[in-house]
Amino acid sequence: MKKPLIKVQTSENLHSNKSNSRRHFLKMGGLAVAGSSLLLVGCSNDDDDPMTNPPAGDVFDLGSGDVGILNYAYALEQLEAAFYTNVLNGSYWMGLSAGKEKTILEDLYNHEVIHREFFKTALGAATSADKVLPGLEFDFTGVDFTSRNSVLATAKVLEDTGVAAYNGAGKLISNTDYLLIAGKIVSVEARHASAIADLINPGSTDFAGDSVLVDLGGSGVAYDKATAPSDIITAVGATGFIKTKFTANNLPTS
Amino acid sequence: MNLLKILDNLSNEELLNSKSSRRGSLDQFKNVGKNIALASIPFGLAATSSKAKAATSSMASAAFQASPTDVLNFALTLEYLERNFYRMGLDTTGLIPDADKDVFAQISKHEDAHVAFLVAALGDNAIAEPTFDFTGKGLMLDTFENYQTFLALSQGFEDTGVRAYKGQAGALANDNDLLTYALQIHSIEARHASQVRRMRGEKGWITRNNNTLPDAFSAIYGGEQNTVQGGVELAGLFGDFGGVDAVTEAFDEPLTMETVNAIATNFIVTE
Numbered sequence: 001m002k003k004p005l006i007k008v009q010t011s012e013n014l015h016s017n018k019s020n021s022r023r024h025f026l027k028m029g030g031l032a033v034a035g036s037s038l039l040l041v042g043c044s045n046d047d048d049d050p051m052t053n054p055p056a057g058d059v060f061d062l063g064s065g066d067v068g069i070l071n072y073a074y075a076l077e078q079l080e081a082a083f084y085t086n087v088l089n090g091s092y093w094m095g096l097s098a099g100k101e102k103t104i105l106e107d108l109y110n111h112e113v114i115h116r117e118f119f120k121t122a123l124g125a126a127t128s129a130d131k132v133l134p135g136l137e138f139d140f141t142g143v144d145f146t147s148r149n150s151v152l153a154t155a156k157v158l159e160d161t162g163v164a165a166y167n168g169a170g171k172l173i174s175n176t177d178y179l180l181i182a183g184k185i186v187s188v189e190a191r192h193a194s195a196i197a198d199l200i201n202p203g204s205t206d207f208a209g210d211s212v213l214v215d216l217g218g219s220g221v222a223y224d225k226a227t228a229p230s231d232i233i234t235a236v237g238a239t240g241f242i243k244t245k246f247t248a249n250n251l252p253t254s
Numbered sequence: 255m256n257l258l259k260i261l262d263n264l265s266n267e268e269l270l271n272s273k274s275s276r277r278g279s280l281d282q283f284k285n286v287g288k289n290i291a292l293a294s295i296p297f298g299l300a301a302t303s304s305k306a307k308a309a310t311s312s313m314a315s316a317a318f319q320a321s322p323t324d325v326l327n328f329a330l331t332l333e334y335l336e337r338n339f340y341r342m343g344l345d346t347t348g349l350i351p352d353a354d355k356d357v358f359a360q361i362s363k364h365e366d367a368h369v370a371f372l373v374a375a376l377g378d379n380a381i382a383e384p385t386f387d388f389t390g391k392g393l394m395l396d397t398f399e400n401y402q403t404f405l406a407l408s409q410g411f412e413d414t415g416v417r418a419y420k421g422q423a424g425a426l427a428n429d430n431d432l433l434t435y436a437l438q439i440h441s442i443e444a445r446h447a448s449q450v451r452r453m454r455g456e457k458g459w460i461t462r463n464n465n466t467l468p469d470a471f472s473a474i475y476g477g478e479q480n481t482v483q484g485g486v487e488l489a490g491l492f493g494d495f496g497g498v499d500a501v502t503e504a505f506d507e508p509l510t511m512e513t514v515n516a517i518a519t520n521f522i523v524t525e
Contacts (some may be wrong), residue, residue, distance in 0.1 A: 100452075108365075110496035111504040114488065118504075122484050167437040170423070171430035183423045184505040186437065188414050188459060190444035195458040198449060203353055205360040207429065208445040216435060217374065223438040224445075226431030247444055254430065 063131055064250035066174050070126060071133040074119035074252065076165055079241060080158050082138045086108035087155070090145025104195055108142075108155070111192070114185065115185055122181070137243040141170050152200050159193035160212050161235065167226035172252040188235040190224065228253070297310075319425045320511060323430055327381045328511055329436070330372040332418055336411050337365040337517060338386050346398045354453065361408075375435075382386055385523040393470055395521065405454050410467050412447035413460065414474050414509070414517055416440060421431045421508035444506070456490050459503040473517055 061069040088109050096102040123132040144150035150234050166186035174178045197206040216222045228236075229251050236242060320328065340362035343349055351356055373380045388397045388407065397403050399410040420441035448458030456466065463475040481489040481501050486502045496503070 046261070057506035071456035104458075107459065107496065107503065108502065110492070110500035111459070113495045114492055114501060114504040117491075118483060118488070121486055125484075131333050163441050167434065167441060171436045175483065176424045176427050177477060179423055179427055180420075180508065181505075183420045183437070183440070184507065187420065187444035187506040188443055188504055191443035191448035191458045194448035195452060198452065203355050203357065207357070207449040208360060208364065208442055213442070214438075216367075216371055216438065219371035219374070220363065222367035222371075223435075224441040225432045226438050240485070 007105070018147050021184070027169075036094070059249060060133060060244075060246045062133065062246060062248045065252060066178050067123065067127045067131060068248070069169050069173055069229075070119055070123050070178065070249040071131075071183075072169065072248065073138060074116065074123060074133050075246070076162055076232075076236070077112055077116040077135075078136050079117055080112040080162065081109070081137065082136075083140065083143075083154065083158055083241070086140050086143070086145050088153050090151065092146050092148050104199065105151075105155075108192055108196075109157075111188060116183075119230065122178075133246065136202055136246075137239055139243045140241060142240055146204070152196055156193065156196045156200060157239075158198055160187040161232060163193055164225035164227040165229070165232040167224055168228050168232065170226070172229070172253075172254070187245060231246055257323035272387050283460055287432070289396075320422065322426060323379050324511075325375065325422045325425050325436075326376050326432070326516070327379070327423065329419065329439070330376065331384060331518060331522075332411075332415055332514070333365055333368040333372060335363070335386060335433070335521060336415065337369045339388055339411060340365055340409065343404055344387065349401055349404060351401065353416055357449060357453070362452075364446070366370060368442075371439075371503050372434075377487055386521050388521055390470070390520045391523070394400075394410050395468070402454075405508055407449060409447065409450045409456070410471050410474050410517075412443050412450055414514060416506055417474075417509035418511075418514040419443065420506060421507070422512055439497055442504055457503070460506065461499050462502045470520065471517065473513055475514070477509070478481065478502060480505070480507055487523060 050247045060077070084105065087105055092100065093105055105117050105186050120132070143226075163186060165180050166189065170179060170182060170186075173182060193212075194207040197209060198204070200206065212225070213221050214223050214225050216223045229248055233248050275311060287364065289422045340358060343356070344358055344362055375449070389395045390397075394401050397407055415453070419436055422436065422449060423433065442515050452458050460478045462479040463472075463477070465472070467474065479502055483505055489498050490502055
């Protein structure tokens with residue numbers, strides 16, 4: 001079988017219809033993971049992937065310039081992809097009848113995996129392997145994947161955060177190719193955010209609700225946030241979802 | 255137009271600096287604070303980074319780059335179109351079902367705000383409000399008699415808006431503030447588009463260039479079937495993750511100003 005150009009972490013494949021892989025994931029689930037290397041358990045042996053984990057005691061920094069911003073985006077997409085992986089392995093989603101809600105969440109999973117892998121590839125081309133953010137380790141014990149409310153509320157926060165993050169990062173990107181890519185992704189995240197909000201409160205104004213939007217120049221609350229990376233990282237840090245420590249000490253600020 | 259020559263010029267340091275004459279025309283934005291209603295638009299152009307964004311080969315699509323003033327007027331045309339469309343729709347008794355009124359009132363409110371913002375930003379350089387014909391002139395659409403037609407046009411306008419703003423990101427790249435404001439509007443249009451699409455029974459995201467709009471509007475979705483991102487062909491790589499459909503859904507594509515204007519012209523009455 002032809003080796004795919006993009007190596008996707010096997011933990012994602014556990015979503016597939018292969019029931020034995022789902023059992024494998026459930027065996028892994030809940031284990032306290034000491035290092036990101038555990039995510040590679042069960043992966044095909046990949047000789048060309050250098051160990052990207054920093055040595056024990058060293059904390060990865062996202063880096064500077066466009067690479068820093070790409071790593072930042074990659075971190076957020078890793079987070080979203082990992083979240084939706086858990087959603088699709090949880091009893092709320094698995095218990096849904098085939099239909100729009102089930103499809104929406106599966107689509108979000110697909111899209112975030114694609115985004116994540118795209119950034120991983122882009123980073124691999126943009127910089128040396130040791131400067132690419134490693135696979136992060138996550139802790140979603142704060143989310144109840146058996147609960148529709150918990151899943152959708154968390155999804156909403158993640159998608160709204162993604163929009164604000166991309167909007168805030170745009171001006172920090174130097175290379176217009178990367179700017180265009182970010183532009184192509186942020187509108188999809190906004191479509192996601194809209195759909196999730198409407199699932200939670202159908203037919204309401206929440207798809208683009210006042211509570212998540214901001215005013216510009218007194219013209220009205222009609223704009224998505226554009227939030228600086230440091231503020232996004234602080235907010236994401238507060239969720240406790242990302243176990244792997246990393247720093248963002250060198251990102252562009254203007 | 256010799257594309258290669260233009261690309262060469264774009265990477266010429268001198269010519270990049272000469273674009274600052276375009277930036278000079280932005281001085282008007284410093285005075286936007288004098289418009290009382292929107293006194294706090296922070297167009298801090300003096301503080302804007304003078305770092306010129308790197309010209310790249312993909313600027314081919316922006317080889318003819320509009321000035322920021324032109325970009326804002328382009329955006330204003332679309333916002334006027336949407337504002338008028340939604341106001342007329344909401345004012346048409348019996349058109350929008352009660353259950354859907356909150357959604358369209360919210361969208362309408364946003365378009366009102368976007369118009370106000372752009373008009374204030376442009377000041378004397380703002381284009382006059384166009385006159386619109388939402389039947390599509392010769393198309394004779396029953397836009398305000400048939401809710402399904404109204405919904406279809408709404409989706410078309412919102413998806414067009416997303417692609418229109420996206421297509422101008424490069425032109426605004428040298429002005430951090432304008433770029434950010436454009437991004438903050440762009441994602442709102444995407445929220446609108448997602449909601450209206452789903453109200454029509456579509457997905458909130460665009461699969462390939464599939465759509466159920468009248469053929470006259472196929473240009474709105476042209477190019478959305480693209481699977482090459484950042485020079486990487488993504489088709490075939492995500493068979494377990496939704497395949498080509500998902501790859502096309504995961505990225506929205508820009509449209510050129512020319513294509514968007516051609517779409518909008520269907521609804522603009524020229525005197």
